[in-house]
Amino acid sequence: MAEIDVSSPDHAPARLSLLQRCKEAVLGMWPMGWIAFGGPQGFIALLFKTYVVERKWITEEIFLELYAVAMAQPGLPSAVMMACLGYGISIVGSSTLPIWVLYLERSLAAVSIGLVIVSTKSLAVKILVDKTTSTLAAIAIVLILNFSTTAWLLPVMTFSGGLVTYLEAEIPFGEKIIHSYDLPRPIVIFTTFYFYGTVLFGGIIPILYSYLVTGNQWLSSTEFLMGFAVMSILPGFGYNFSAYCGALAFRGSAWTSFVGAFLAWAGLFGPGCLLNAGLVPIWKHYRDLPVLKKVFKGLNSVSVGLMIGSVFLLVNKAVSLPGNKVAALGEYPGWTAVMVVSVVAMDTWKVQPWWLIISGAVVGAVVWVADGKP
DSSP: OOOOOTTOGGGSGGGSOHHHHHHHHHHHHTTHHHHOOSHHHHHHHHHIIIIIIISOSSOHHHHHHHHHHHHTSOOOHHHHHHHHHHHHHHHHOGGGOOHHHHHHHHHHHHHHHHHHHHHHHHHHHHHOOSHHHHHHHHHHHHHHHHOTTOTTHHHHHHHHHHHHHHHHHHSOOOOOOOOOTTOOHHHHHHHHHHHHHHHOOSOOHHHHIIIIIIISOSSOHHHHHHHHHHHHHSSSOGGGHHHHHHHHHTOSSHHHHHHHHHHHHHHHHHHHHHHHHHHHHHHHHHTTOHHHHHHHHHHHHHHHHHHHHHHHHHHTTOEEETTTEEEOGGGOHHHHHHHHHHHHHHHTSOOOHHHHHHHHHHHHHHHHHHTTOO
16 A cells, blocks of 8 residues: 555545555454554554554654554453453462463563563654653653552643643643442443543553552452463453453353453443544644644653553562562563563564564473472
8 A cells, every 4th residue: 555644635545445445454454463462562563563664554753643642542352362361260260370370471471571671662762852752751650650559640641741842842941549339340340441441541551450459459469460471472452451350350150251351341442442533533634733743742752651661560560479479570580581581582683572472481381390390
């Protein structure tokens, strides 16, 4: 498909019929659900590589503007797999999982964090291009590290970043949010994830950990971290993690687990889908306004900061231990080395993510055997 300037009516899809455009869009997006490893950040990096670098369907400027629109609002095969995994763990119970599963989780979590670091770096070098954007990202990192349980802080930071870059261009110079109130569990699950789908901008994993594990205790630390590791090695968009959390939050039977998975998935995706339907047409019409270009700069900067901060939070809870306890990755030099090797292999040597995932699983199995655990 030739590169199309979506901002100009002269280039509108007159060159291709609606059927042809739909066909190319489906063929272009379909593989993403099977090869997008590394969670949300990995998905964004793959979209950039495919649509901007390789296919040249849109320009880098348009891609970054769309990224800002997406990050300024709350955000199927892998969703079904995550729901099934959640149901399976609800049957077995995290406290009775075999020790080899914990070893596998540790190695895969290390690789997953490596994939997230590489994806975050690829966006950071394109967005953090001056003192202002770098400072906004640094402030976002500090705030998310120290106030990861305060859900309303994320949208405030995001829009404040947009305001700062706008003013710069114009003027030279933890608490629980949702309470159950003894409502039926399905209603609580849907409203909880719908709420977080409404207020979470640019990063969700640390907030969900604080609420689902520390707050409501619907999941144990081991269950949450195992789901994160599997989410990152499965292709598809990372918000499918909500299906896994929902299945465990409403555990009891196959029926309740899959109902919980669907309610959590629909609740988290609902606000973003509704806002996308309304915001993207507006963006397409007004994207050339100077004020929006100034605001997008700040939105993207804060989003990158949130992604970097999320990496630090995940590193501090990456290793599952017996008894539903967790430890920081830095306390285990071996697993830290796995993460570092993954970053270098993917970023410098351009090793494909699936090779790193397979290698990580092998390393986990080897360490398990070496420790004499069979």
